[in-house]
Amino acid sequence: MKNITVSVDDETYRRARIAAAQRDTSVSALVKHFLTEIAAGETESERLKREERALRERITDFTAGDRLSREDVHRRGE
Numbered sequence: 654m655k656n657i658t659v660s661v662d663d664e665t666y667r668r669a670r671i672a673a674a675q676r677d678t679s680v681s682a683l684v685k686h687f688l689t690e691i692a693a694g695e696t697e698s699e700r701l702k703r704e705e706r707a708l709r710e711r712i713t714d715f716t717a718g719d720r721l722s723r724e725d726v727h728r729r730g731e
Contacts, residue, residue, distance in 0.1 A: 659684065 661669070669680045676683070695703070 666680070669683065673680045673683050
């Protein structure tokens, strides 16, 4: 187990102590919980890749032949 030191301003520390007391825990336990969740979660890149895969799975009826003609692309609200 590693120990770390975190510096925060007085107001942040005061609010963290209040939040910890409301949860019947310590500031240290709150920080540990927060860091554990971050470490266990997916990165932004992983999340975007997962969302891209899900979107691609929903696109089932698209082919390159489905392109609009130049005239259709540039047609204005007729």
